Amino acid sequence: MSEQVEESLDELRLSLAGTVINPADAEYDAARRCFNALIDRRPAVIARCVVPGDVATALDFARTHDLEVAVRGGGHSPAGHCVCDDGLVIDLSAMRGVHVDNDQGLARADGGATWFDYDSATQLHRLVTPGGVVRSTGVCGLALGGGIGHLTAQHGLTCDNLVGAELVAPDGSVIVATPDENTELLWGLRGGGGNFGVATSLTFRLFPLDRVVGGLLEYRGSVVRDALRRFRDVVAQSPHDLSCQAMLALDESLAPTLAVAPCYTGSDSDPAELRALRSAPGLMSDGVRPQSFLDQQLVFDSPYGENRHYWKGHFVRELPDELIDELLRRIVAFGRPPVHVSIESLHGAAKDADAGLSGIAYRGAAFNVSAMAVWREPNLDEQHIAWARDTAAAIEPWSYSGGGYFNYMQADEPIERVRAAFGDDAFERLQALKKRYDPNNVLRRNQNVPPT
Numbered sequence: 001m002s003e004q005v006e007e008s009l010d011e012l013r014l015s016l017a018g019t020v021i022n023p024a025d026a027e028y029d030a031a032r033r034c035f036n037a038l039i040d041r042r043p044a045v046i047a048r049c050v051v052p053g054d055v056a057t058a059l060d061f062a063r064t065h066d067l068e069v070a071v072r073g074g075g076h077s078p079a080g081h082c083v084c085d086d087g088l089v090i091d092l093s094a095m096r097g098v099h100v101d102n103d104q105g106l107a108r109a110d111g112g113a114t115w116f117d118y119d120s121a122t123q124l125h126r127l128v129t130p131g132g133v134v135r136s137t138g139v140c141g142l143a144l145g146g147g148i149g150h151l152t153a154q155h156g157l158t159c160d161n162l163v164g165a166e167l168v169a170p171d172g173s174v175i176v177a178t179p180d181e182n183t184e185l186l187w188g189l190r191g192g193g194g195n196f197g198v199a200t201s202l203t204f205r206l207f208p209l210d211r212v213v214g215g216l217l218e219y220r221g222s223v224v225r226d227a228l229r230r231f232r233d234v235v236a237q238s239p240h241d242l243s244c245q246a247m248l249a250l251d252e253s254l255a256p257t258l259a260v261a262p263c264y265t266g267s268d269s270d271p272a273e274l275r276a277l278r279s280a281p282g283l284m285s286d287g288v289r290p291q292s293f294l295d296q297q298l299v300f301d302s303p304y305g306e307n308r309h310y311w312k313g314h315f316v317r318e319l320p321d322e323l324i325d326e327l328l329r330r331i332v333a334f335g336r337p338p339v340h341v342s343i344e345s346l347h348g349a350a351k352d353a354d355a356g357l358s359g360i361a362y363r364g365a366a367f368n369v370s371a372m373a374v375w376r377e378p379n380l381d382e383q384h385i386a387w388a389r390d391t392a393a394a395i396e397p398w399s400y401s402g403g404g405y406f407n408y409m410q411a412d413e414p415i416e417r418v419r420a421a422f423g424d425d426a427f428e429r430l431q432a433l434k435k436r437y438d439p440n441n442v443l444r445r446n447q448n449v450p451p452t
């Protein structure tokens, strides 16, 4: 850290309602840790904000001292965008309030709220917004990048339900976006990431939800191919009351495994789609049952900051037998657990959403297929990263638009992949917004939409 920055830290401490953490502080290492243990960066200063004014103060400090800025919500970015070397982290992890407006059917999440915070608050009223499947993920980070989860078929992407935002722009001004005010900005926030400002709160539409039928169905060994085909055929019927995700993996004995996570919200006590999944030959374990939505949100969990991650994938037009065989071959050939291929279905409300709602270009895709390498040992970095890249390359011939999923992108994705996630026209609209709200690209540690 430069001497000048060090000398000014006391001043920053005095002007912030929150706390300032620097490398000499005991909590520094915990505060700079990301979900992805592959990322190990040492910022000069972490400004843990507690009110929107703190965000403006921190941005002002970064501008004065010419420091790079990173924004941290839940810390889950696989690319580690929430932390930078030698710069300033705007840490929103202490701003985790969620305010439910039952009458309006809306909930407002503060900038650092997690899905656990959000679901706990909204489920008290038996209400829900479609979000992510791991509860420690940040609401704002996920929503700004799209948002695929257990209720995507029923209610669309998380960003489809974004109806309001309060941002602090890089120049420190506070900007509100609603369906009546700054509507173009609201359009851009639905999938355009953290490019235009730091969201101190986002407001979402709520839906009634009491219980779901969900959990995990697990298949192992030679039956996995047929089970994956059956999963594909079930979701091809586009049931709006059944979201469904699948995860291919390899167990300790190096046999392929498939976990299918249905989330059914309809009224049928024995829906045909679930029956089809449960009756697939070779089902090894059936954990599907009526449960609360909070329990459904525990189906997938993952330890924070322990594993190294590298993810890469494509939205695909279809999931033909040929691609299923290729994915299985690659999982088995790698011969080392745990590597995963995640297959998220985009049927239902995500596909039906009004095209003008956002710039997202992948609505016509059938699935989001992502190679997810997960490992612990630093000496295996190269091998795992190469596996994820090669597997993504093998998926590419079926790619819907050539673009990747904003929320899963690593930092090394070329701008063409970011552009293709929107298409040329929408990307240029996002660039115009960037030029207006962040002309100097202060917020560039993200899936960047450059101003020019």
Ligand SMILES: Cc1cc2nc3c(=O)[nH]c(=O)nc-3n(C[C@H](O)[C@H](O)[C@H](O)COP(=O)(O)OP(=O)(O)OC[C@H]3O[C@@H](n4cnc5c(N)ncnc54)[C@H](O)[C@@H]3O)c2cc1C
Binding pocket: 035, 070, 071, 072, 073, 074, 075, 076, 077, 078, 080, 081, 082, 092, 111, 112, 131, 132, 133, 134, 136, 137, 138, 139, 140, 141, 142, 143, 144, 145, 146, 147, 148, 149, 193, 194, 195, 197, 198, 199, 200, 302, 407, 408, 445, 446, 447
């Ligand atoms: C274990 C795991 C599970 C996941 N599950 C899902 C899932 O089910 N569905 C899905 O769609 N995605 C999922 N993701 C991806 C996740 O949505 C994105 O990585 C998202 O960016 C994480 O947000 P965060 O706030 O937790 O992360 P952070 O690393 O804190 O933030 C990532 C970036 O988001 C932006 N950002 C975050 N908060 C704000 C804010 N308040 N204002 C402005 N910009 C902000 C910034 O650019 C920041 O650098 C998952 C990721 C992990 C690691």
